[in-house]
Amino acid sequence: MKIDVVKNVLDANDRIAEENKALFEKSGTWVINLMSSPGAGKTTLVEKTIEALKDKYSIAVIEGDIEDTCDAERVARHGVPVVQINTGGACHIDGNMVREALPNFDLQGIDLLIVENVGNLVCPAEFRIGENIKAMILSTPEGADKPAKYPLMFQESAVMIINKTDLIPYVDFDMEQAKRSALGCNRDLVIFEVSCKTSEGLTGWFQWLEDQIESYKKQDP
Amino acid sequence: MHELSLARSIMDIIEEYDLRHHFKKVNSLKLSFGKLSSVEPSALEFAFEVLSKGTKAEGASLEFEVLPVILYCTVCGENVSAEHYQATCPLCEGGEVCLAGGTEELKLLELDVD
Ligand SMILES: Nc1nc2c(ncn2[C@@H]2O[C@H](COP(=O)(O)OP(=O)(O)O)[C@@H](O)[C@H]2O)c(=O)[nH]1
Ligand SMILES: [Mg+2]
Ligand SMILES: [Zn+2]
Ligand SMILES: [Zn+2]
Numbered sequence: 609m610k611i612d613v614v615k616n617v618l619d620a621n622d623r624i625a626e627e628n629k630a631l632f633e634k635s636g637t638w639v640i641n642l643m644s645s646p647g648a649g650k651t652t653l654v655e656k657t658i659e660a661l662k663d664k665y666s667i668a669v670i671e672g673d674i675e676d677t678c679d680a681e682r683v684a685r686h687g688v689p690v691v692q693i694n695t696g697g698a699c700h701i702d703g704n705m706v707r708e709a710l711p712n713f714d715l716q717g718i719d720l721l722i723v724e725n726v727g728n729l730v731c732p733a734e735f736r737i738g739e740n741i742k743a744m745i746l747s748t749p750e751g752a753d754k755p756a757k758y759p760l761m762f763q764e765s766a767v768m769i770i771n772k773t774d775l776i777p778y779v780d781f782d783m784e785q786a787k788r789s790a791l792g793c794n795r796d797l798v799i800f801e802v803s804c805k806t807s808e809g810l811t812g813w814f815q816w817l818e819d820q821i822e823s824y825k826k827q828d829p
Numbered sequence: 830m831h832e833l834s835l836a837r838s839i840m841d842i843i844e845e846y847d848l849r850h851h852f853k854k855v856n857s858l859k860l861s862f863g864k865l866s867s868v869e870p871s872a873l874e875f876a877f878e879v880l881s882k883g884t885k886a887e888g889a890s891l892e893f894e895v896l897p898v899i900l901y902c903t904v905c906g907e908n909v910s911a912e913h914y915q916a917t918c919p920l921c922e923g924g925e926v927c928l929a930g931g932t933e934e935l936k937l938l939e940l941d942v943d
Contacts, residue, residue: 610941611846617838617860617935699831730867731831734934759865759914760932789916792900792926 621735624703628710628738635715638824639723640817641701641737643761644745645754646727649771651679652804653745654722658686660814665719665821670709672701673724683724689713700732701725719821729758733765740824743767749779752786755793762793767800769813774803832869835935836876842937843886852942855886859941861894863933865914894938899930 616622632639644650650673658667669690671680680692691712693705701723713721723739725732733742744765746754749772755762762768768790770783783801790797798816802809843855862868870893881887897910904923910930911919918926 609850609852609943610939611850612939613842613846613937614939615842615937617835617842617937620838620841698834702834734867756914756916759928760867763928763932785916788924792916793914793928795927 618734618736621703624707625736625738628703628706631710631715632721632738632740635718636825637715637718637721638821639721639737639739641723641725641732641739641742642745643725643729643732643742643765644727644747645729645750646673648727648745648747648750649804650724650727650745651682653769653771653802654683654724655686656804656807656810657722657814657817658683658688660810661720661817662686662688664818666717667720667722668713668718670701670706670721670723672705672726674726679724689718695726699726699728699730700735701737702735703737706737719825720817729754729761733758733761733763741766741820743769745769745771746786746790747772748775748781751780752782752789755786755789759793762790762797765794765797767798767816770799770801771804773801773808774805832872832876833880835868835873836880839877839937840880840884840886843884843940846940847885850942852885852940855889855940855942857890857892857941858886858937859892859894859939860935861896861933861938862935863896863931864898865928865931866934868935896930896933899928901927901929903927 642650667688669683671690672693672695673679674695680690683690691709693709742765744761800813874891900909900911902918902923903925905921907920909919914928917924
Protein backbone atom coordinates (compact mmCIF):
# COMPACT_ATOMS: atom_id res chain seq x y z
CA MET A 609 0.00 0.00 0.00
CA LYS A 610 1.28 3.46 -0.84
CA ILE A 611 0.70 6.36 1.54
CA ASP A 612 0.99 9.92 0.26
CA VAL A 613 2.94 12.01 2.75
CA VAL A 614 4.47 15.06 1.03
CA LYS A 615 5.93 16.62 4.11
CA ASN A 616 9.10 18.59 4.73
CA VAL A 617 11.44 16.39 6.70
CA LEU A 618 12.34 19.46 8.75
CA ASP A 619 8.70 20.07 9.55
CA ALA A 620 9.22 19.35 13.25
CA ASN A 621 12.02 21.92 13.37
CA ASP A 622 9.85 24.45 11.53
CA ARG A 623 7.13 24.04 14.14
CA ILE A 624 9.55 24.76 16.97
CA ALA A 625 10.85 27.76 15.02
CA GLU A 626 7.27 29.03 14.73
CA GLU A 627 6.83 28.70 18.48
CA ASN A 628 10.02 30.66 19.05
CA LYS A 629 8.82 33.28 16.61
CA ALA A 630 5.54 33.64 18.49
CA LEU A 631 7.50 34.27 21.71
CA PHE A 632 9.65 36.88 19.98
CA GLU A 633 6.60 38.61 18.59
CA LYS A 634 5.01 38.73 22.00
CA SER A 635 8.06 40.37 23.53
CA GLY A 636 8.72 42.61 20.52
CA THR A 637 12.17 41.14 19.99
CA TRP A 638 13.63 41.37 16.49
CA VAL A 639 15.84 38.37 15.75
CA ILE A 640 18.68 38.00 13.32
CA ASN A 641 20.30 34.70 12.38
CA LEU A 642 23.90 35.48 11.46
CA MET A 643 25.72 32.98 9.29
CA SER A 644 29.07 32.70 7.47
CA SER A 645 32.13 30.53 6.97
CA PRO A 646 34.42 30.21 9.99
CA GLY A 647 36.48 33.37 10.40
CA ALA A 648 34.48 35.62 8.06
CA GLY A 649 33.88 38.04 10.94
CA LYS A 650 30.60 37.12 12.65
CA THR A 651 31.77 37.74 16.18
CA THR A 652 33.58 40.93 15.18
CA LEU A 653 30.44 42.24 13.46
CA VAL A 654 28.36 41.34 16.52
CA GLU A 655 30.76 43.30 18.73
CA LYS A 656 30.70 46.33 16.42
CA THR A 657 26.92 46.22 16.17
CA ILE A 658 26.51 46.09 19.93
CA GLU A 659 28.81 49.07 20.38
CA ALA A 660 26.89 51.08 17.78
CA LEU A 661 23.38 50.30 18.95
CA LYS A 662 23.53 49.46 22.62
CA ASP A 663 22.67 52.97 23.80
CA LYS A 664 19.51 52.88 21.76
CA TYR A 665 18.36 49.28 22.05
CA SER A 666 18.73 46.48 24.53
CA ILE A 667 20.59 43.70 22.79
CA ALA A 668 21.20 40.05 23.62
CA VAL A 669 23.27 37.41 21.87
CA ILE A 670 23.03 33.66 21.45
CA GLU A 671 26.44 32.31 20.63
CA GLY A 672 26.50 29.09 18.63
CA ASP A 673 29.87 29.40 16.96
CA ILE A 674 31.97 26.45 17.99
CA GLU A 675 35.10 27.47 16.13
CA ASP A 676 36.22 29.72 18.88
CA THR A 677 35.25 29.01 22.47
CA CYS A 678 35.94 32.59 23.54
CA ASP A 679 33.28 34.12 21.27
CA ALA A 680 30.82 34.32 24.17
CA GLU A 681 33.44 36.04 26.34
CA ARG A 682 34.26 38.51 23.56
CA VAL A 683 30.60 39.43 23.32
CA ALA A 684 29.97 39.52 27.08
CA ARG A 685 32.71 42.14 27.46
CA HIS A 686 30.35 44.60 25.78
CA GLY A 687 27.95 44.33 28.68
CA VAL A 688 25.07 42.50 26.99
CA PRO A 689 23.51 39.20 28.05
CA VAL A 690 24.98 36.32 26.08
CA VAL A 691 24.23 32.61 26.19
CA GLN A 692 26.59 30.07 24.71
CA ILE A 693 24.71 27.20 23.09
CA ASN A 694 26.27 23.83 23.44
CA THR A 695 25.89 22.67 19.85
CA GLY A 696 27.57 19.38 20.74
CA GLY A 697 29.65 19.53 17.59
CA ALA A 698 26.59 20.11 15.40
CA CYS A 699 27.10 21.80 12.06
CA HIS A 700 24.20 24.24 12.52
CA ILE A 701 21.87 25.73 15.11
CA ASP A 702 18.30 24.44 15.07
CA GLY A 703 15.03 25.66 16.51
CA ASN A 704 15.25 23.52 19.59
CA MET A 705 18.70 24.78 20.58
CA VAL A 706 17.38 28.33 20.48
CA ARG A 707 14.26 27.35 22.40
CA GLU A 708 16.40 25.83 25.15
CA ALA A 709 18.52 28.97 25.36
CA LEU A 710 15.57 31.35 25.74
CA PRO A 711 14.80 30.83 29.46
CA ASN A 712 18.20 32.41 30.12
CA PHE A 713 16.91 35.78 28.90
CA ASP A 714 14.25 38.20 29.98
CA LEU A 715 12.87 38.51 26.45
CA GLN A 716 10.41 41.23 27.40
CA GLY A 717 13.25 43.70 27.75
CA ILE A 718 15.15 42.74 24.61
CA ASP A 719 14.77 44.68 21.34
CA LEU A 720 17.36 42.88 19.28
CA LEU A 721 18.53 39.28 19.60
CA ILE A 722 21.49 38.28 17.47
CA VAL A 723 22.12 34.57 16.99
CA GLU A 724 25.64 33.78 15.82
CA ASN A 725 25.33 30.50 13.96
CA VAL A 726 27.99 27.82 13.51
CA GLY A 727 30.65 28.78 10.97
CA ASN A 728 29.40 26.89 7.92
CA LEU A 729 28.01 27.98 4.55
CA VAL A 730 25.98 24.85 3.99
CA CYS A 731 23.27 23.67 6.34
CA PRO A 732 22.61 26.59 8.74
CA ALA A 733 20.56 28.05 5.87
CA GLU A 734 18.18 25.08 6.04
CA PHE A 735 17.26 25.23 9.70
CA ARG A 736 14.84 27.92 10.75
CA ILE A 737 15.13 29.12 14.34
CA GLY A 738 12.28 31.65 14.50
CA GLU A 739 14.34 34.54 13.19
CA ASN A 740 13.01 37.65 11.42
CA ILE A 741 15.86 37.61 8.96
CA LYS A 742 18.90 35.60 8.04
CA ALA A 743 22.02 37.64 7.34
CA MET A 744 25.22 36.21 5.96
CA ILE A 745 28.77 37.48 5.84
CA LEU A 746 31.08 36.83 2.91
CA SER A 747 34.64 37.94 3.57
CA THR A 748 36.84 38.96 0.66
CA PRO A 749 39.63 36.37 1.22
CA GLU A 750 37.06 33.61 0.70
CA GLY A 751 36.67 34.57 -2.95
CA ALA A 752 33.81 35.66 -5.16
CA ASP A 753 32.87 32.12 -6.14
CA LYS A 754 31.05 31.35 -2.88
CA PRO A 755 27.53 32.20 -4.13
CA ALA A 756 28.06 29.79 -7.02
CA LYS A 757 29.19 27.07 -4.64
CA TYR A 758 26.66 27.63 -1.84
CA PRO A 759 23.65 29.26 -3.53
CA LEU A 760 21.14 28.22 -0.88
CA MET A 761 22.83 30.37 1.77
CA PHE A 762 22.53 33.43 -0.49
CA GLN A 763 18.99 32.61 -1.52
CA GLU A 764 17.81 32.30 2.08
CA SER A 765 19.53 35.43 3.37
CA ALA A 766 17.90 38.85 3.32
CA VAL A 767 21.26 40.55 3.74
CA MET A 768 24.78 39.88 2.53
CA ILE A 769 27.58 41.70 4.27
CA ILE A 770 30.78 41.68 2.28
CA ASN A 771 33.40 42.00 5.02
CA LYS A 772 37.14 42.63 5.06
CA THR A 773 37.04 45.11 2.20
CA ASP A 774 40.30 46.46 3.66
CA LEU A 775 41.96 43.29 2.32
CA ILE A 776 40.83 43.75 -1.28
CA PRO A 777 44.24 45.07 -2.39
CA TYR A 778 45.86 41.84 -1.18
CA VAL A 779 43.36 39.16 -2.18
CA ASP A 780 41.79 38.34 -5.51
CA PHE A 781 38.21 39.34 -4.94
CA ASP A 782 35.95 40.26 -7.84
CA MET A 783 33.32 42.45 -6.15
CA GLU A 784 31.09 42.72 -9.21
CA GLN A 785 31.14 38.97 -9.79
CA ALA A 786 30.34 38.28 -6.12
CA LYS A 787 27.37 40.63 -6.16
CA ARG A 788 26.01 39.49 -9.50
CA SER A 789 26.27 35.87 -8.52
CA ALA A 790 24.62 36.46 -5.12
CA LEU A 791 21.81 38.51 -6.67
CA GLY A 792 21.14 35.67 -9.09
CA CYS A 793 20.28 33.55 -6.05
CA ASN A 794 18.10 36.26 -4.57
CA ARG A 795 17.06 39.41 -6.40
CA ASP A 796 15.99 41.09 -3.13
CA LEU A 797 19.31 40.60 -1.37
CA VAL A 798 20.45 43.76 0.45
CA ILE A 799 24.22 44.11 0.17
CA PHE A 800 26.65 46.04 2.37
CA GLU A 801 30.36 46.35 1.72
CA VAL A 802 32.16 46.78 5.02
CA SER A 803 35.40 46.44 6.88
CA CYS A 804 34.99 45.54 10.52
CA LYS A 805 38.64 46.47 10.91
CA THR A 806 38.48 50.06 9.64
CA SER A 807 34.70 50.39 10.27
CA GLU A 808 34.24 51.55 6.68
CA GLY A 809 30.70 50.97 5.44
CA LEU A 810 29.34 49.87 8.79
CA THR A 811 27.05 52.85 9.30
CA GLY A 812 24.91 51.70 6.38
CA TRP A 813 24.44 48.36 8.09
CA PHE A 814 23.64 49.95 11.47
CA GLN A 815 21.12 52.26 9.84
CA TRP A 816 19.42 49.43 7.98
CA LEU A 817 19.22 47.41 11.21
CA GLU A 818 17.76 50.37 13.05
CA ASP A 819 15.14 50.83 10.32
CA GLN A 820 14.14 47.17 10.62
CA ILE A 821 13.81 47.35 14.39
CA GLU A 822 11.82 50.58 14.22
CA SER A 823 9.35 49.33 11.62
CA TYR A 824 8.97 46.08 13.58
CA LYS A 825 8.16 48.05 16.71
CA LYS A 826 5.51 49.99 14.85
CA GLN A 827 3.78 46.75 13.80
CA ASP A 828 3.79 45.70 17.44
CA PRO A 829 0.31 45.76 18.96
CA MET B 830 26.82 16.36 8.17
CA HIS B 831 23.50 16.43 9.97
CA GLU B 832 21.97 13.39 8.29
CA LEU B 833 21.38 11.77 11.65
CA SER B 834 18.92 14.50 12.61
CA LEU B 835 17.25 14.27 9.19
CA ALA B 836 16.94 10.49 9.60
CA ARG B 837 15.49 11.00 13.07
CA SER B 838 12.86 13.34 11.65
CA ILE B 839 12.01 10.79 8.97
CA MET B 840 11.60 8.10 11.65
CA ASP B 841 9.30 10.47 13.58
CA ILE B 842 7.13 11.02 10.51
CA ILE B 843 6.97 7.24 9.94
CA GLU B 844 5.86 6.69 13.54
CA GLU B 845 3.23 9.38 13.19
CA TYR B 846 1.81 7.68 10.09
CA ASP B 847 2.01 4.27 11.74
CA LEU B 848 -0.26 5.51 14.53
CA ARG B 849 -2.84 6.39 11.89
CA HIS B 850 -2.44 3.50 9.45
CA HIS B 851 -1.11 0.65 11.63
CA PHE B 852 1.12 -0.90 9.01
CA LYS B 853 3.22 -4.07 9.45
CA LYS B 854 6.35 -2.88 7.74
CA VAL B 855 7.76 -0.15 5.55
CA ASN B 856 9.08 -1.37 2.20
CA SER B 857 10.33 1.87 0.75
CA LEU B 858 10.29 5.64 1.10
CA LYS B 859 10.21 8.17 -1.69
CA LEU B 860 12.03 11.42 -0.94
CA SER B 861 12.87 14.50 -2.96
CA PHE B 862 15.37 17.32 -2.60
CA GLY B 863 17.01 19.95 -4.78
CA LYS B 864 20.44 19.21 -6.19
CA LEU B 865 21.81 22.31 -4.45
CA SER B 866 20.46 21.50 -1.00
CA SER B 867 22.87 19.98 1.46
CA VAL B 868 21.44 16.45 1.47
CA GLU B 869 23.98 13.69 1.05
CA PRO B 870 21.97 10.59 -0.02
CA SER B 871 24.53 7.97 0.99
CA ALA B 872 25.02 9.54 4.42
CA LEU B 873 21.26 9.75 4.86
CA GLU B 874 20.84 6.11 3.86
CA PHE B 875 23.43 5.09 6.38
CA ALA B 876 21.88 7.16 9.17
CA PHE B 877 18.45 5.78 8.32
CA GLU B 878 19.77 2.22 8.38
CA VAL B 879 21.20 2.78 11.85
CA LEU B 880 18.10 4.43 13.30
CA SER B 881 15.56 2.07 11.72
CA LYS B 882 17.16 -1.09 13.16
CA GLY B 883 14.57 -3.02 15.14
CA THR B 884 11.67 -0.86 13.87
CA LYS B 885 9.03 -1.47 11.21
CA ALA B 886 11.20 0.51 8.82
CA GLU B 887 14.22 -1.77 9.13
CA GLY B 888 15.45 -2.75 5.68
CA ALA B 889 13.28 -0.21 3.87
CA SER B 890 14.89 1.30 0.80
CA LEU B 891 15.15 5.03 0.14
CA GLU B 892 14.34 6.34 -3.32
CA PHE B 893 15.49 9.85 -4.11
CA GLU B 894 14.06 12.21 -6.65
CA VAL B 895 16.73 14.87 -7.17
CA LEU B 896 15.27 18.11 -8.47
CA PRO B 897 17.43 19.82 -11.10
CA VAL B 898 19.14 23.19 -11.03
CA ILE B 899 17.01 25.60 -13.05
CA LEU B 900 18.27 28.99 -14.13
CA TYR B 901 15.85 31.58 -15.42
CA CYS B 902 17.55 34.06 -17.72
CA THR B 903 16.05 37.53 -17.73
CA VAL B 904 17.85 38.34 -20.97
CA CYS B 905 16.62 35.54 -23.27
CA GLY B 906 13.65 34.63 -21.08
CA GLU B 907 14.44 30.90 -21.02
CA ASN B 908 14.46 28.43 -18.16
CA VAL B 909 17.63 26.38 -18.49
CA SER B 910 18.53 23.30 -16.53
CA ALA B 911 22.18 23.28 -15.52
CA GLU B 912 24.68 21.15 -13.64
CA HIS B 913 25.52 23.92 -11.16
CA TYR B 914 24.31 27.34 -10.28
CA GLN B 915 26.03 30.03 -12.34
CA ALA B 916 25.30 33.71 -12.74
CA THR B 917 25.71 33.65 -16.53
CA CYS B 918 23.11 32.16 -18.85
CA PRO B 919 24.46 28.99 -20.54
CA LEU B 920 22.34 29.76 -23.64
CA CYS B 921 22.88 33.44 -24.39
CA GLU B 922 25.66 34.29 -21.91
CA GLY B 923 23.40 36.99 -20.48
CA GLY B 924 24.57 38.19 -17.10
CA GLU B 925 21.28 38.34 -15.26
CA VAL B 926 19.88 35.01 -14.14
CA CYS B 927 17.59 33.95 -11.31
CA LEU B 928 18.01 30.65 -9.55
CA ALA B 929 14.60 29.10 -10.13
CA GLY B 930 15.07 25.53 -8.96
CA GLY B 931 17.47 23.18 -7.22
CA THR B 932 17.43 24.39 -3.63
CA GLU B 933 14.22 22.61 -2.58
CA GLU B 934 14.46 21.16 0.90
CA LEU B 935 14.17 17.48 1.72
CA LYS B 936 10.62 16.18 1.52
CA LEU B 937 9.16 12.78 2.32
CA LEU B 938 6.77 12.18 -0.55
CA GLU B 939 5.47 8.67 -0.12
CA LEU B 940 5.67 5.58 2.04
CA ASP B 941 5.23 2.12 0.60
CA VAL B 942 4.00 -0.13 3.42
CA ASP B 943 2.43 -3.53 4.07
N1 LIG C 1 41.47 42.50 8.03
C1 LIG C 1 40.26 42.28 8.58
N2 LIG C 1 40.14 41.32 9.53
C2 LIG C 1 38.92 41.12 10.07
C3 LIG C 1 37.80 41.89 9.68
N3 LIG C 1 36.72 41.45 10.37
C4 LIG C 1 37.17 40.46 11.19
N4 LIG C 1 38.50 40.26 11.01
C5 LIG C 1 39.36 39.28 11.68
O1 LIG C 1 39.01 37.98 11.22
C6 LIG C 1 39.21 37.01 12.24
C7 LIG C 1 37.95 36.18 12.45
O2 LIG C 1 36.92 37.02 12.92
P1 LIG C 1 35.72 36.49 13.82
O3 LIG C 1 34.86 37.64 14.10
O4 LIG C 1 36.22 35.70 14.98
O5 LIG C 1 35.02 35.49 12.77
P2 LIG C 1 33.87 34.40 12.99
O6 LIG C 1 34.53 33.06 13.06
O7 LIG C 1 33.02 34.52 11.75
O8 LIG C 1 33.12 34.75 14.23
C8 LIG C 1 39.61 37.81 13.50
O9 LIG C 1 41.01 37.76 13.62
C9 LIG C 1 39.14 39.21 13.17
O10 LIG C 1 39.90 40.20 13.84
C10 LIG C 1 37.98 42.91 8.67
O11 LIG C 1 37.05 43.61 8.25
N5 LIG C 1 39.23 43.04 8.16
MG1 LIG D 1 32.60 33.64 15.94
ZN1 LIG E 1 23.99 20.88 9.79
ZN1 LIG F 1 19.81 33.67 -21.63
